[in-house]
Amino acid sequence: MQFTWTKDEEAFRERLKAFLADTLPEDWERFSQHGPASPSLTRYAESFCAALAREDLLTPHWDKDIGGQGLGPWFQTILAEEMWIAGEPRGGQYMNVNWIGPTLITYGTEQQQQRYLPPISEGKALWCQGFSEPGSGSDLASLRTRAELDGNEYVVNGQKIWTSYAGLADTCFLLCRTSDDRKRGITILLVPMDTPGITVRQIPSLIGEGDIHEVFFDDMRVPATARLGEEGQAWEIIAYSLRNERLGIPRYSLARAALDRAVSILQHRGDFTREAVRIEAAEAAALTEAARMASYAIVTRRAEGQVIGQESSSARFATVMCERRVAEFIVEHLPEALADDHPYLKMHHQRGIVAGIAAGAAEIQLNIIASDVLELPREPR
Structure with missing residues (x-):
């Protein structure tokens, strides 16, 4: 590298x-x-x-x-x-x-x-992504929102949840089930959010404002030309999309900037002299750089024209770990940041505490790493 x-x-x-x-x-x-x-x-x-x-x-x-x-x-x-x-x-x-x-x-x-x-x-x-559903979460293959072809239109019924930007978005990148095959039965529709039959309800959030929503589809009709790719091709397309998404969110850079800001504040007021504090800061810094290098390794492969596989989940999980550690460090040693004394650190905390959920839950990333990267057996031998 x-x-x-x-x-x-x-x-x-x-x-x-x-x-x-x-x-x-x-x-x-x-x-x-x-x-x-x-x-x-x-x-x-x-x-x-x-x-x-x-x-x-x-x-x-x-x-x-x-x-x-x-x-x-x-x-x-x-x-x-x-x-x-x-x-x-x-x-x-x-x-x-x-x-x-x-x-x-x-x-x-x-x-x-x-x-x-x-x-x-x-x-x-502005787009939103219609992926997660009640009971499905990050397991996209279990989604139940159904799209039935009726002449030259798809009729969609179902529900999505935790949909960011849905209340303001122009278009939804919507995953629907067009057959009962677990993976090959999923199809993508590009749906204008002002289409009749769509209802959006905001979900109250503990952080931010207007971040997440429920979206309901009741006999919503869109032309067949709204389909992206072929019927049943969604799994291939989503694999491509998510690899781009996860590498396009370098949360490690914000985490490192917030950590550096926190350390500077502690140094200025004389609170960075204790060895335990400095060790914790060093551990957090090491995790941010590990996440950076994991992401850079993937970018290097992409720049060389190599196919990017599920190893991108490793970089994604490394970023989750560094975000959590930096957020914990700031809460422990600069708790006043959460009360608006340090706006930049509060902004980081608001983004950092959802790092293990956005772009695929951390637990799902670990499952992908275990099964697709390490090829570990699902059942004990």
């Missing part, structure tokens, strides 16, 4: 830092506590992403003929790191550039690409 950046990559990072310094409002650290799926941050993200797009900084890793700069996966990583260090001012639109767009580019029809890619590359689109 190469541990140095090229001059172009370093210049790109500095350009991003300058853009953030010039663009984010003075009260951004406090404002960012609204949460990435809140109405306030979602409204701000639309103008922020439009500004990113005007500077060719929203989708630089996309090919030039579809609204990008053709800069490749390392530039995507740098972009994501700097956005997360800043508290992710793109809000829910990070999904667009990380996996919605690339998935449409790979599997979408020409008509779907013409309809959906321009709004994404212009910073005007």
Whole structure:
């Protein structure tokens, strides 16, 4: 693995830092506590992403003929790191550039690409993902929302839960069951959220605001042209999408920035002299760098054109571990951060405590690592 950046990559990072310094409002650290799926941050993200797009900084890793700069996966990583260090001012639109767009580019029809890619590359689109269901959670193969083909339309009935951005999204990336086969019976529909038959109910949250929802589908009809890929192809498509999603969320960068901020505060007030505190900080720092290296190993493979498999779950779980450790360190040694004394640290805590749930529960990642990476038997021998 190469541990140095090229001059172009370093210049790109500095350009991003300058853009953030010039663009984010003075009260951004406090404002960012609204949460990435809140109405306030979602409204701000639309103008922020439009500004990113005007500077060719929203989708630089996309090919030039579809609204990008053709800069490749390392530039995507740098972009994501700097956005997360800043508290992710793109809000829910990070999904667009990380996996919605690339998935449409790979599997979408020409008509779907013409309809959906321009709004994404212009910073005007907001999507939600209709994955989890009551009783299904991260086990996507057990979903029960049903789509029945009736002439040239699909009729959808069912329910999704824990759906971020659903109350504000334009379009839903919806998983439905079109046959009883556990994995090959799942199909993807691209559904406008203003389609009749959709009901969205907000779920009260202990953190943030407007983050998660229930979504109900009652005899909702969409044309067959809304299907992404073929019937039953969803498992292949989702595997591709989730690998992009998990590598596009470098939470380790925010965790390390928050840890460094916390240590600086402790040093300034003379509370970083105890050996136990310094050891805990060192352990947290080591975990953030381990997560970074695990992610970089995957990015290296992608940059070399290699197929990325379920080993991405290892990088994902390493990130969960570092997020938890940093959050625990801050709660233990700077608890006043949760009472607004240090807005940046509170913002990190709000994002960090859900790290083991968002983008696939940590326990599910461990199951994937055990079965698909380590190839451990499911039953004792």
